[in-house]
Amino acid sequence: MDCELYLVGLNHRTAGVDVRERFALTNHCDKEHWALPCQGAISEALILSTCNRVELVASGCGDVAGQMLHCWATARNACSDDLRPYVYIHKNLEAVRHLFSVASSLDSMVLGEPQILGQLKTAYRKAADNHSTGVILNRLLHKAFSVAKRVRTETAVASSAVSISYAAVELAKRIFGEMHDQSAMLIGAGEMAELAATHLLQAGIKEIFVANRTLARGQELAAQFKGTAIPFEQLVDHLSRVDIIITSTGSVEPVIRARDIRAVLKARKNRPMFFIDIAVPRDIDPDVNGLDNVYLYDIDDLKEVVEENLATRRDEATKAAAIVDEEVEAFSQWLTSLNVQPTIVELINRAENMAQAELARTLKRLGPLDESVRPALEAMLHSLVRKLNHAPIMYLKGDESAHDQSPARISLIRRIFDLEGKTCTRRSSGS
Amino acid sequence: MTSPETGTLLTLGLYALASISGIAGTALRLPFWRKVGCGLAVAGFIVQTLILATGFHTSLPGGLSIGAYFQMIAWFVMLCGLGIGIKMRNETAALFPAPLALLLFAMSAPYLQSLIRVPESLKASFFALHIGTLFLSLALLALACVAGLLFIVLERRIKSKQHMQGFLQDMPALSLLDKLNAVTTITGFPLYTLGLAAGLLWAKPVYGASFSGDPKEVITIGIWLLYAWLFHNRLINGWKGRKPARLAIIIFLLSLFSIIVVNTLMDTHHAFIRS
Numbered sequence: 001m002d003c004e005l006y007l008v009g010l011n012h013r014t015a016g017v018d019v020r021e022r023f024a025l026t027n028h029c030d031k032e033h034w035a036l037p038c039q040g041a042i043s044e045a046l047i048l049s050t051c052n053r054v055e056l057v058a059s060g061c062g063d064v065a066g067q068m069l070h071c072w073a074t075a076r077n078a079c080s081d082d083l084r085p086y087v088y089i090h091k092n093l094e095a096v097r098h099l100f101s102v103a104s105s106l107d108s109m110v111l112g113e114p115q116i117l118g119q120l121k122t123a124y125r126k127a128a129d130n131h132s133t134g135v136i137l138n139r140l141l142h143k144a145f146s147v148a149k150r151v152r153t154e155t156a157v158a159s160s161a162v163s164i165s166y167a168a169v170e171l172a173k174r175i176f177g178e179m180h181d182q183s184a185m186l187i188g189a190g191e192m193a194e195l196a197a198t199h200l201l202q203a204g205i206k207e208i209f210v211a212n213r214t215l216a217r218g219q220e221l222a223a224q225f226k227g228t229a230i231p232f233e234q235l236v237d238h239l240s241r242v243d244i245i246i247t248s249t250g251s252v253e254p255v256i257r258a259r260d261i262r263a264v265l266k267a268r269k270n271r272p273m274f275f276i277d278i279a280v281p282r283d284i285d286p287d288v289n290g291l292d293n294v295y296l297y298d299i300d301d302l303k304e305v306v307e308e309n310l311a312t313r314r315d316e317a318t319k320a321a322a323i324v325d326e327e328v329e330a331f332s333q334w335l336t337s338l339n340v341q342p343t344i345v346e347l348i349n350r351a352e353n354m355a356q357a358e359l360a361r362t363l364k365r366l367g368p369l370d371e372s373v374r375p376a377l378e379a380m381l382h383s384l385v386r387k388l389n390h391a392p393i394m395y396l397k398g399d400e401s402a403h404d405q406s407p408a409r410i411s412l413i414r415r416i417f418d419l420e421g422k423t424c425t426r427r428s429s430g431s
Numbered sequence: 432m433t434s435p436e437t438g439t440l441l442t443l444g445l446y447a448l449a450s451i452s453g454i455a456g457t458a459l460r461l462p463f464w465r466k467v468g469c470g471l472a473v474a475g476f477i478v479q480t481l482i483l484a485t486g487f488h489t490s491l492p493g494g495l496s497i498g499a500y501f502q503m504i505a506w507f508v509m510l511c512g513l514g515i516g517i518k519m520r521n522e523t524a525a526l527f528p529a530p531l532a533l534l535l536f537a538m539s540a541p542y543l544q545s546l547i548r549v550p551e552s553l554k555a556s557f558f559a560l561h562i563g564t565l566f567l568s569l570a571l572l573a574l575a576c577v578a579g580l581l582f583i584v585l586e587r588r589i590k591s592k593q594h595m596q597g598f599l600q601d602m603p604a605l606s607l608l609d610k611l612n613a614v615t616t617i618t619g620f621p622l623y624t625l626g627l628a629a630g631l632l633w634a635k636p637v638y639g640a641s642f643s644g645d646p647k648e649v650i651t652i653g654i655w656l657l658y659a660w661l662f663h664n665r666l667i668n669g670w671k672g673r674k675p676a677r678l679a680i681i682i683f684l685l686s687l688f689s690i691i692v693v694n695t696l697m698d699t700h701h702a703f704i705r706s
Contacts, residue, residue, distance in 0.1 A: 173604060174585070174604055174605065175589065175606065176605075177603065177604030177607050269669030269671070270669045270670065271669075271671065272605065272606065289590065292672055292674065293672045293673075295589055295590060297592065301592045304592065305592070305594070
């Protein structure tokens with residue numbers, strides 16, 4: 001391959017948070033402060049910088065990796081040697097594989113988390129705005145996005161909740177289905193409970209009530225969730241109006257007892273209730289779970305759900321890795337096609353095949369001919385093919401020293417002459 | 432135009448393929464095959480409807496075979512299942528009926544030549560009221576039973592904090608299953624009552640008395656009482672969840688017992704098989 005692809009990066013596995021902070025390029029992805037200029041050995045470049053990773057992707061000829069490290073270190077007022085112990089350098093297909101894994105969230109701290117794909121899309125947009133991407137990176141990034149989509153749809157790597165608050169909401173959906181008719185009550189204020197309430201609101205819950213020992217704090221929270229604050233002493237009276245109850249008070253005694261719920265259920269005509277008890281010590285009498293149509297999950301139950309979901313994701317990651325391998329192979333074929341020689345051979349063969357097919361059709365139409373006509377027609381066609389191919393072949397060979405232009409030229413010729421076979425396929429399927 | 436035999440085979444094939452596709456799509460969590468299953472179930476239902484519309488009334492004067500009786504229940508199961516599936520916009524509800532219909536078709540095979548003795552005077556209205564309403568309520572009960580079973584399995588897992596594995600993750604929410612169970616039992620009971628009342632009414636001129644202690648009559652009234660209890664508690668006492676699900680399963684199993692064992696093996700007015 002004339003041009004080579006490199007990925008240089010560090011992540012949560014290779015570097016601690018202090019190192020990640022030190023070498024973060026969050027402020028170096030914009031046009032004004034772009035840290036990886038396309039000059040010297042580098043012809044295309046992209047920078048991805050998040051809290052858990054910095055990944056630099058570049059293609060070019062020569063000491064691409066060395067230049068990448070140098071640019072990165074310089075942007076952070078350091079030298080390459082400071083950076084070297086923490087980074088990994090992947091070349092060509094290994095770089096492709098790593099980027100596909102990152103896009104598919106297989107390399108993330110929380111396996112399958114969805115943010116990384118958005119971050120990669122932003123990084124690509126910024127690189128494109130900066131005119132730092134070309135034929136190779138454009139194709140690589142678009143492929144990375146499609147691989148990520150495939151992994152998400154074909155495996156369950158991102159399907160189940162891996163945070164306590166989200167696991168609670170997922171469970172609520174298993175009980176109630178659509179949440180548009182459900183209402184919830186938040187008893188006490190805690191970070192996790194608030195997060196669960198936020199997720200419930202995002203899931204479309206109809207109404208939210210907040211009961212806190214300090215009414216003012218309750219009102220503050222209610223305003224935050226556009227809900228209604230109720231006095232803590234009256235919470236049992238309001239239970240018949242709510243379907244999901246999240247508790248996180250500091251009480252040492254249970255706030256809700258089974259006997260309270262029996263009466264509430266009667267008033268609700270046995271409509272199901274889901275209790276999420278995030279408090280320690282627990283706020284809800286465990287006997288509540290024994291009642292019909294009542295479901296109770298405490299913090300340990302939710303932790304267990306999260307653990308099981310994580311295990312499922314790890315199992316699914318094996319399937320996802322197989323998809324990545326498959327896509328790397330496909331990308332490798334495309335990369336190989338970017339070599340000049342195979343493209344020239346394909347160009348000539350394609351033209352020769354077309355000429356032969358047309359000749360056969362014409363001879364059939366003309367019927368019996370003089371023996372000297374056929375060789376003359378063949379010679380004419382051969383000469384025509386050679387002359388027509390001359391200009392594109394010269395363009396492909398181009399200026400030998402301008403390596404950086406080679407992939408772009410090859411890609412252009414392949415598209416114009418339909419060497420990927422897309423137009424032909426369409427035409428033949430249409431006919 | 433296809434012959435009734437070809438049409439029956441085509442229906443059977445479509446229900447079998449719908450069941451295979453639906454079960455495989457559910458078990459392997461492949462949405463495409465679940466959709467294919469729904470499509471095949473609809474196709475099978477349309478074919479069966481055409482067969483019934485074109486051929487059933489002509490076969491009636493010669494007597495209705497007990498095989499056709501099972502096939503009719505299969506048609507009602509499909510009608511209710513697909514109707515509810517479309518109404519609730521739930522793929523799983525639409526997939527329930529195909530395996531049930533297939534089972535009923537398989538059960539019908541040995542009895543296709545055995546004829547039901549239908550009194551001449553009652554032939555026209557007998558099917559419309561007594562059999563028609565009972566078939567429809569049985570089909571609804573079958574769906575209530577499946578929804579109830581699924582509810583119990585899923586509810587137990589949620590209550591005992593067990594992980595939802597495989598296809599269970601794609602199953603409808605508990606509320607939807609409970610609603611399905613409620614809709615089918617609440618709709619089914621009045622139909623069952625109507626079918627039973629029609630039967631009792633016609634029994635007087637045919638057998639000399641409305642109630643003659645016939646085993647079929649006894650078990651049917653027993654089922655009706657249980658059904659009435661379920662209907663009352665669902666509507667008046669607000670029963671929800673596990674309790675009505677269990678009762679619906681019991682009622683359906685008793686109905687199956689009544690059809691399979693009482694109708695075919697016991698000495699009763701309803702022993703329709705004529706060898």
